[in-house]
Amino acid sequence: MKLYYLEKIKPFMKKPHFGFLIVGVLLVILRLLVNVLPPDIYGAIVTTAYYYLAGLGFALLLGYGGLASLGTGAFVGIGAFTLHFVFRYLAMPLTLAIIAGIILAILVSIAFGFVSLRISGMYLAIVTMGLSQIVIEVIRNIPQYASGTTGGFLSGPMARPLEFLGMRLNSNSAVLFTAVFVVIGMMIVHNLIHSSTGRALLSIKNSDTAAQTMGINLLKYRLFAFVISGVYGTLAGILSMLFVRNGNVSQIGITFALNILAAVVIGGTKSVWGIMLGTFVIFGLDLAVFQRFNLGNYSLIINGALIILVVMFYPGGLIQLFGDVKRFMIKQISKVKAHIYGTE
Amino acid sequence: MNFATDILSIIISALISFSFLSLATFGIVLIFKTSSTTNFAQGMLGILGAYTTSYLIDKQGVVDVTGLPSVTITSPTQLILPILAGILVSFITGFLINNVIFKHAKFTNAATKQIITMGLVIVITGLIPLIFGQTVTRVSFPFSQQTIMFQGIAVPVHQLITLILSTIILLTIFILLKYTKWGLGVRSVASNERVAGMMGINTSVINSMSWAIAGALGALSAITYTAAIGSMSVVTMTSIQINAFYASILGGFSSFGGPLGGAFLLSAGQAIFPKLLVTWNLAAWSNTLLYVSIILAVLIKPAGLFGKKIVKKV
Numbered sequence: 001m002k003l004y005y006l007e008k009i010k011p012f013m014k015k016p017h018f019g020f021l022i023v024g025v026l027l028v029i030l031r032l033l034v035n036v037l038p039p040d041i042y043g044a045i046v047t048t049a050y051y052y053l054a055g056l057g058f059a060l061l062l063g064y065g066g067l068a069s070l071g072t073g074a075f076v077g078i079g080a081f082t083l084h085f086v087f088r089y090l091a092m093p094l095t096l097a098i099i100a101g102i103i104l105a106i107l108v109s110i111a112f113g114f115v116s117l118r119i120s121g122m123y124l125a126i127v128t129m130g131l132s133q134i135v136i137e138v139i140r141n142i143p144q145y146a147s148g149t150t151g152g153f154l155s156g157p158m159a160r161p162l163e164f165l166g167m168r169l170n171s172n173s174a175v176l177f178t179a180v181f182v183v184i185g186m187m188i189v190h191n192l193i194h195s196s197t198g199r200a201l202l203s204i205k206n207s208d209t210a211a212q213t214m215g216i217n218l219l220k221y222r223l224f225a226f227v228i229s230g231v232y233g234t235l236a237g238i239l240s241m242l243f244v245r246n247g248n249v250s251q252i253g254i255t256f257a258l259n260i261l262a263a264v265v266i267g268g269t270k271s272v273w274g275i276m277l278g279t280f281v282i283f284g285l286d287l288a289v290f291q292r293f294n295l296g297n298y299s300l301i302i303n304g305a306l307i308i309l310v311v312m313f314y315p316g317g318l319i320q321l322f323g324d325v326k327r328f329m330i331k332q333i334s335k336v337k338a339h340i341y342g343t344e
Numbered sequence: 345m346n347f348a349t350d351i352l353s354i355i356i357s358a359l360i361s362f363s364f365l366s367l368a369t370f371g372i373v374l375i376f377k378t379s380s381t382t383n384f385a386q387g388m389l390g391i392l393g394a395y396t397t398s399y400l401i402d403k404q405g406v407v408d409v410t411g412l413p414s415v416t417i418t419s420p421t422q423l424i425l426p427i428l429a430g431i432l433v434s435f436i437t438g439f440l441i442n443n444v445i446f447k448h449a450k451f452t453n454a455a456t457k458q459i460i461t462m463g464l465v466i467v468i469t470g471l472i473p474l475i476f477g478q479t480v481t482r483v484s485f486p487f488s489q490q491t492i493m494f495q496g497i498a499v500p501v502h503q504l505i506t507l508i509l510s511t512i513i514l515l516t517i518f519i520l521l522k523y524t525k526w527g528l529g530v531r532s533v534a535s536n537e538r539v540a541g542m543m544g545i546n547t548s549v550i551n552s553m554s555w556a557i558a559g560a561l562g563a564l565s566a567i568t569y570t571a572a573i574g575s576m577s578v579v580t581m582t583s584i585q586i587n588a589f590y591a592s593i594l595g596g597f598s599s600f601g602g603p604l605g606g607a608f609l610l611s612a613g614q615a616i617f618p619k620l621l622v623t624w625n626l627a628a629w630s631n632t633l634l635y636v637s638i639i640l641a642v643l644i645k646p647a648g649l650f651g652k653k654i655v656k657k658v
Contacts, residue, residue, distance in 0.1 A: 068455045115639070119646050122382055122454055122597070126589045127642055130635050133586075137632040254586060258384065258462045265459050300470030307463035311456045312449040 019273075020186040027179035034172050044280075044288035049178045050239035052279045055263045056189050056272070057232025062261070063269030064198055065225040066205030067116055068125045072260045073252035074132030075230045078105050079237025080247040081139050101234050108135065109230025113223035120208075129254055140249050174242035181235050190272055192228070201225055259283070266310045268317025277318045281306065353497045354619065358612040360499075363507040364572070366514060367565035368581070369588040369607045371558035376597055377534035378554040379446060381457035382589065385464040386562050387581030389434050389441075392468055393563025394570050394581075395476050397430030423487065431563045438559025442552040469578050486571040506568040513564070514604070517557075521600060530554065594638050596648015605650050613637065 012018055027049060034042060054072055061067045079101045086097035112131060119127050192198050200221050203211040212218055241247055259282050267278020285306075290299035314320055368386060375383040404422060445460060446452075452460070486502035493499075521527035529550045532540040541547045562581075569584060570576040587610060588603075595606025617630035647653045 062455065068458070115643065118643055122376070122380075123593050123642070123646065125382060125458070126593045127639055129586070130590060130639050134632055134635045134639075137629075137635070141628050141632065254384075254582075258458070261455065262459045262462055265456055297470045297473050301467050301474075304463045304466030304468075304470065307466065308445060308460050311452070311459050311463070312445065315452075315456065 016190055016272075017187055020183050020190070023186065023276075024179045024183035027175060027182065031172060031175045031179075040291060041288045044284035046175055046178065046243055047240075047287070048276070048280045048284040049175075049182055050236050050243065051260070051263070051283050052236075052276050053182060053185050053239070054233045054236035054260055055267075055275045055279045056185055057229035057236075058260050059264045059269055059275050060189060060192065060201070061225050061229040062264055064193065064201040064205060065222065067222070067225065068122075068261070069112065069116070069128040069226075069229070070125045070254060070257040070261065071112055071128035071132040071135075072229070072233050073254070073256040074108065074135035075105050075233025076237035076240065076256065077132075077135060077139055077247075077249065077252040078108060079234035079239075080241040080252075081237075082234075083238050083241050084247065098238055101238055102231055105230040105234035106227050109226040110223055112230065113219075113226035116222055116226065117219065129257065132257065133253070136249055136253060174239065177242055178239045181239060185232060185235070186272055188228075193270075193272075197221070197224065262307055266307060266318055268319035271317065271319045274317045274319030281310075281318065349496060350619070354612065354615045356494070356497055356499060357615040358608065359507055360503045360611075361614060362608050362611040363503065363510045364565050364569040364584060365587055365591060365607045365611055366604055367510050367561045367568075368584050369591045369603050370514060370517070370600075371561040371565075372585070372588050373592055373597065373600060373603045374530075374554045374558045374561075376592070377600070378530060378537075378551050379442070379457065380537075381454055381461065383461050383558065384458065384585070385441070385461040385468065386558065386588070387566070387585035388465050388468040388578075389438055389559040390562030390564075390566030391570075391576070391578060391581045392437060392472065393430035393434035393559070394566035394576055395430075395472055396433045397426045397563075397567050398570070398576060399476050400426035400429055427564075427567055430567055431560045434559035434563035435556045436559075438555035438557070438562075439552050441559075442555035443548075446551070446555075447548060472578055486574075500572070502568075502572055506572070509568070510564070513561070518600070526550075526553070590635070590638050592648075593642055594649060596645075596651020598647060598651040602648055602650035606648065609649070610634070610638070 030037070030042065030045060054076060058069070058072050061069055082101035082104055083094075083097045086092050086100045087094060092100075112128060115127055115131065116124055200211070200216045203214065203216060204218060204221055208218055237247075237252075263278040263282040264275055265278070266281055267276065268274025282303075286299055286303055290302060310318060368390065371390075372383055372386050375381065375386070401423070441464060445464075446457070449456075449460060486500075487505045488501040490501045491498045492501060492504070521530060529540070529545045529547075530553075532543065532545055533547050533550045537547055540550075565584065566581050570580055573580075588607065591607035591610045592603040593606070594609060595602035595604065597603065613634045614630075617634050618627045621627050621630050621633065641649060645651070
């Protein structure tokens, strides 16, 4: 038994994929604890979980592709409102609605990718902001697509309950969807980062001319990064719709894109776990922690100041904090040891 | 309506929105050139000044019965002093932002600077209700309530004064940029901060002055705009600010004048597209069309319509 543990289970536990699975398991456990946990903490964790997906996709774009796009909101909008439109107005099954959202996201993200070939740097940020504004305007102007400016399954005259494979889904069951997608998403991003694709993207980030000279196809990898990030954003939108059951066009504008950017940078652009931390700081911290103390407007100030301070003093992201603390502890322990046992 | 009047009314409404937009745009360009970041807090800096102005005007008189502020402006100083105070507040805030935050942020690149400005947006959003009370919407005061008729088109005097004011201010800044030592410093920092520092230019003074001036311009833009639309909230300036970004890329960041050209084209577009589309009952799509045409223009000329192409070294 012990041998089996040492030979099979322990190496598996050392793998990073094990950690990703644990996240999924924790989310499933969270679903079971829904009546025990305070609703705001529960909501904060679930919100973090699905926006984490959008952050992961964006990290591939920013941390590895070096493309500071501000169009994440557009994809979240595409996910949420395509699901709403296909499921409620076309009365299609849920699976088909999700697939439709992903296909639409791929098409739009290819457009984003082509734009990024011609424009770079700060210009790209503003142009992608404009592109996402166009998507938002389209959503806003098609009344059926968004029922005006908001979409909701359970509100309005044509309410249709959410069903998946004949089972009725309530908003808590949607957390299971989130768990599955988060685990798969983390694994895909981890594998991509550690494959030749990740290295190709890194080389393009450092110098696109040099990368092209070395035979890296700029078009292919740029488009790839945008498509992945777009699909992840769309999934985040779909999951948010499944959980919140409501979407609002005003929530997916420039502020949202900046929030995702902040989440990725604060956590640490190149670390899968760091982004999770960053997403929690941006989307969950206020709901889960600050509102407990009834801080009112001070919570906004603290949150903003926290963002500024982290960016100022922790350029590698919050994930660096763990490494620093660990190093500090080791140093202190060795000092104490030296004090007790004396130096040799 | 005949054709000539249509054209004239488009030009006038374009000029009116240009008067607000140009100030905000110039603030953004100034910061972009010296600090090389897109300042998302530009609108917030401005609205801080506008709140100060509105607060100071409200302080001048309170109705005894309701307790609500109600002021009738009798002398020009009643209006001008609060406006100057508002501009001063934004000026100082901009100065402090650079000296407290950006000077001490060592490991920054363009993306992290963007996030710092975003953090500032959040902080100021929280600060405004704390300082000025929980009133969500306040009203700023126009210079004048009157309207004059020009060739059969109604032009509010307030907008006219704003237009004249912004023209004078922008012209002054351009002259200063061209002929003074400070202007030379700004231009050299814009082209290369390190080399400018080596050549004996005090780059940190230039940077803080850019932030301060950008704040002041934003405040003037916010004060006049909120007075024109007659309402004010924390998010009022966001749309102006986003339009200013589009104007900047449309004109091209590489010169100081280009973005202003872009701002005028954008204001003209805002006036023209609804008029054209209303014929086919598609007026709701005019913003979409405007954004699409801006992006197409930028795709065709990536350096902006009035910009120069910069050749990069590998």
